[in-house]
Amino acid sequence: MTEPRNRDTRTKIVEAARDLFWEKGFNSTSIADILSRTQVHSGSLYHFFPGKQDLLVAVLEWYRDGIEENLLAYAWAEVDDPIERIFALLNGYRVMLLTSDYAHGCPIGNLALEISEPDPRVRELIARNFSNWVGAVKACLDGASERLPEDTDKQALAEFVLTIMEGGIMQARTHRDIGLFDRSVAVLRTHFDMLMGQRQAA
Amino acid sequence: MTEPRNRDTRTKIVEAARDLFWEKGFNSTSIADILSRTQVHSGSLYHFFPGKQDLLVAVLEWYRDGIEENLLAYAWAEVDDPIERIFALLNGYRVMLLTSDYAHGCPIGNLALEISEPDPRVRELIARNFSNWVGAVKACLDGASERLPEDTDKQALAEFVLTIMEGGIMQARTHRDIGLFDRSVAVLRTHFDMLMGQRQAA
Amino acid sequence: MTEPRNRDTRTKIVEAARDLFWEKGFNSTSIADILSRTQVHSGSLYHFFPGKQDLLVAVLEWYRDGIEENLLAYAWAEVDDPIERIFALLNGYRVMLLTSDYAHGCPIGNLALEISEPDPRVRELIARNFSNWVGAVKACLDGASERLPEDTDKQALAEFVLTIMEGGIMQARTHRDIGLFDRSVAVLRTHFDMLMGQRQAA
Amino acid sequence: MTEPRNRDTRTKIVEAARDLFWEKGFNSTSIADILSRTQVHSGSLYHFFPGKQDLLVAVLEWYRDGIEENLLAYAWAEVDDPIERIFALLNGYRVMLLTSDYAHGCPIGNLALEISEPDPRVRELIARNFSNWVGAVKACLDGASERLPEDTDKQALAEFVLTIMEGGIMQARTHRDIGLFDRSVAVLRTHFDMLMGQRQAA
DNA sequence: TATGAATGAGTTTTCATTCAT
DNA sequence: TATGAATGAAAACTCATTCAT
DSSP: OOOOSOHHHHHHHHHHHHHHHHHHOSTTOOHHHHHHHHTOOHHHHHHHOSSHHHHHHHHHHHHHHHIIIIIIHHHTTTOOSHHHHHHHHHHHHHHHHHHTTTOOOOHHHHHHHHOSSOOHHHHHHHHHHHHHHHHHHHHHHHHTGGGSOTTOOHHHHHHHHHHHHHHHHHHHHHHTOHHHHHHHHHHHHHHHHHHHHHHHHO | OOOOSOHHHHHHHHHHHHHHHHHHOSTTOOHHHHHHHHTOOHHHHHHHOSSHHHHHHHHHHHHHHHIIIIIIHHHTTTOOSHHHHHHHHHHHHHHHHHHTTTOOOOHHHHHHHHOSSOOHHHHHHHHHHHHHHHHHHHHHHHHTGGGSOTTOOHHHHHHHHHHHHHHHHHHHHHHTOHHHHHHHHHHHHHHHHHHHHHHHHO | OOOOSOHHHHHHHHHHHHHHHHHHOSTTOOHHHHHHHHTOOHHHHHHHOSSHHHHHHHHHHHHHHHIIIIIIHHHTTTOOSHHHHHHHHHHHHHHHHHHTTTOOOOHHHHHHHHOSSOOHHHHHHHHHHHHHHHHHHHHHHHHTGGGSOTTOOHHHHHHHHHHHHHHHHHHHHHHTOHHHHHHHHHHHHHHHHHHHHHHHHO | OOOOSOHHHHHHHHHHHHHHHHHHOSTTOOHHHHHHHHTOOHHHHHHHOSSHHHHHHHHHHHHHHHIIIIIIHHHTTTOOSHHHHHHHHHHHHHHHHHHTTTOOOOHHHHHHHHOSSOOHHHHHHHHHHHHHHHHHHHHHHHHTGGGSOTTOOHHHHHHHHHHHHHHHHHHHHHHTOHHHHHHHHHHHHHHHHHHHHHHHHO
16 A cells, blocks of 8 residues: 555545445445535545545555454453453444444445445455454454363354344344344354353353 | 236336346446336336335335245245244355355345435335344244243344344355355354254253 | 437437537537537437447438438539539539638548547448548549540549548648649649540540 | 757657557547656646647647658658659558558648647648648659659649548548558559650650 | 646536426 | 436546646
8 A cells, every 4th residue: 555645635535435435325425425525626536546446445445454443442442351342342333323323334234235246356355344353253252262162163153243243233224223233142142152151061 | 005007017117126126236226227128118117106216115015025925935845844944044045145146145135235315115115024034034933932942032033043144145245255154054053053952951 | 220200309419410520520529519509408419329429420320321412412513524523522622611711621531530449330431431422423433434544443533532632621721721722633633634635645 | 949958758748649649639638648658747747838739739840850850761761763752652651551550640630630720830830741741742753853744733743642642541541441542542653654654755 | 847636627428307299 | 108308417537737845
C-alpha cells in the first residue's frame, strides 16, 4: 500500500464511502452521495480511485487493516477470559443493532451478500475480512484449549461463531427484534457449555 | 391474492423477477432486464405492478406461498426422520451452492441484507418467509421432542438452524469453498448429538 | 430495415445527427448537442438507438439509401452527357464548399478519416457509400465507353474520380481556397481529354 | 522557435502527442493519454504548452520542420529520377498502410479533416505542411521539365499528386484494400505517361 | 521545473416510470 | 390488456485545465 501524501482527501472519501456502504449498501450508494458528504469534487475522487469498485476495495482494506484497533480492541477492552471475549465480540454487534435501530448490521456481511458478481479483489478481501475475524475467535479458542474437548475442531468452531453472528444479525434486522439475535447466541452459549461440560465430565 | 385474468403474463413477470433478483440482486436487476427476459412491454408490466417494489412484494409472496411445494416437498421427498429432515433441508442449499457454482444462495437472505430501507410490506414478507422456514424446522423438532432435552427451547433451536444456514451460505459463497458450509453444519450436527446424548444420559 | 411507426422522432434524430456530424464531426458532436437541436429527451434517443455508434450507423444508412435522390438526382438534373455528369457531380461539392465557406466537405470522407477504430458496421457502411459513389461514376464511364480507349480500366478510373474529389476537398478546405479543388479537377479534365484524344487518334 | 532548456521532457511530450494524434486522432486523444504514455505530470505538460491546441501546433511544427529529414530523405534515399521520386514518395505511404494494417494514413490529412473549427495557427500549419509537400513534388516536376509538355501547370500537377495520395489513402483504409491506393496511383502513372508521351510526340 | 491534487463542467448512458394509442 | 414511445432525473465516469507546494 503506497502511502498517499495528502491523506486528508483520500481518507475523507474512504470514510464516507465506508459509512454510506454500511448505511445504504454498495449499489444504493451513488458517487454523488459520497461527493456531497465529503464536499469533494468528482475529479478528485477519480484522481484517487479509478472507479467505484476501487473505492470498495479501499473500504474493505480499511476494515481488514483495522480489525484490531477498530473492532477487537474496543470489544475486548474490559474482557480477558477468552470464551467471554467471543461473547463480548458478539455483544458488540448486538449493541450496534440496538443503537442504530437495526440499520447497522455487519458491514462485511452486507457486502458479501450484495456483491453478486464481485471482481476477484473484492471477493478475496471479503474472504480475508472473514478469515481475520474467524482467526481472532480461533485465537480465543486456542486460549481456552484446556476447557474444550481435546478433539474440538477449533477452526470449525470459530467459523461457526461467525456463522451465528451473521445469521443472527440477518434475522434480528429482518424482524426488528433483538430476540432473534439473542436466542441464537444463547444456543451458542449452550453449545459452549455442553462442550466445556464434556471436558469436565471426562 | 386477487386472481388476475391473464395469469400467463403476470406469472411470467414474477418468475423472471424472482430469478433475476436471485441471480443479480434486487437493485442490480433493472426493469429493462425483466422486460427483455420476458418479452413483455413496459406498459404491460406496469399494468400489473405499480412499481418495482410491488414486483418484489409479488416475488416474496411467491416464496411465502410456495414454501411447501417448492422447497419442503422436494427436500423431504425421501426423508422421514424429523431430525434428518432438518439436515436434508440444509443439504438442499448445499447442493444449490455447488450446482450453481456459488451463484445461488438463499434468495430470501440475499434480499434481507440488500434492502436497507425496505418498505414495511417488504420487511414483513421477508420476516414471514423466515418465520415459515423456522416454523417448518420447529415442526421437525416437535416431531423429535422425545429425543431432545425436555427444557429445549425448540423455537430458539429452529431459529438457530436458520442462522446456521444463512451464515454458512454466506461464508461458503465468499470463500467459494463448500467446506465453510459443511463445517458449520457439522458443528450443528455435534450440537444435536450432544442434545440428544443428554436426553439419553438422563 | 424495419419501418418504425413513429418516423417523426427517429427521423428528426437521424437528421440532426447527420447535420451535426457533418458540421462538427462525430467525436465533437455530443449526444446533448443532438438532444438540444431536436428537443428530444435522452431516453427517447436511447429508445431508438442503443448508443452513439448506432446513430452513426443510421446516418450512414441514410446516406447509403439516399444517394440517388439526395445527391445524384440533384447534381444531374440538367446534365445528360455522361462525362459531364462526372464533372457536374464534382461541381456539386465545389458549390458546397463555397456556400458553406469551407465548412462542409464530403460527409463520408470526414467520417472515414475521423473514425480510427471503427466498429465493422461503420467501416463497411463507409466503404459501401464510397462504392456506391464510385459505382455511379463508373456507370457514367460505361455510358461513355465509345469515347474512351478500349483498354480503359473504368473501375479504376471511377475510383480515381473519388480520389480527386476527396483529395481536392481536403486541400481546398485547408487552404480555404477553391483553387486547390479547381486545379485538381482541371488536371482530371486534362486526363479525360487525353484519354478521349487517344481514342480519336486511333 | 525558442529552444526550451529541457528538451527531453518537451520532446517526449511532442513525440507522444504526435504518435497518439496519428493513431487515434486529435479529439480522441486525451491529455491523460499523453501523460500516461510519457510518464510526465500534468503540471509539466502545461508548463510547456498552454493548452491542447498548442500541443497540436507543436506537432504540426514538428512535421513542418522535419519534412526533409523525416520524410523525403528516407523516401528518396535510393531514387534519383525526379518522376520516380514522386512515385517513391507515394510508395512510402503505401508501405505505411500495409505495415500498420491500415492504421496509419497521412497524419496531416487526418488532422485536416478532423479539425472542423481550427484555430488559425492550426489551419495555417496544416496548409503549410501541405504546401511543403506539394513544393517537394513540384521541385521534382521542375527537375523533369524537359520531359513534360511545355505548358504543363506544374504547381497544379504537384497538388494533384497530393490529391491522389490523400484520396487514395482514404479509400484504401476504408476498404482495407491496398488495391484502392494502387489503382489510383496507377491512373496517375498513366497520366504521367500520357503527358510525357505528348512531349515526345511533339 | 516537477509533482500531483483539485476543479467542475461535460460525457455517454441507464433508470424507473408515464402516457397515448 | 398490449404496445412502445416519451420522460427527465440520475448514474458512473472523463475531460482539459488550474493551483499549491
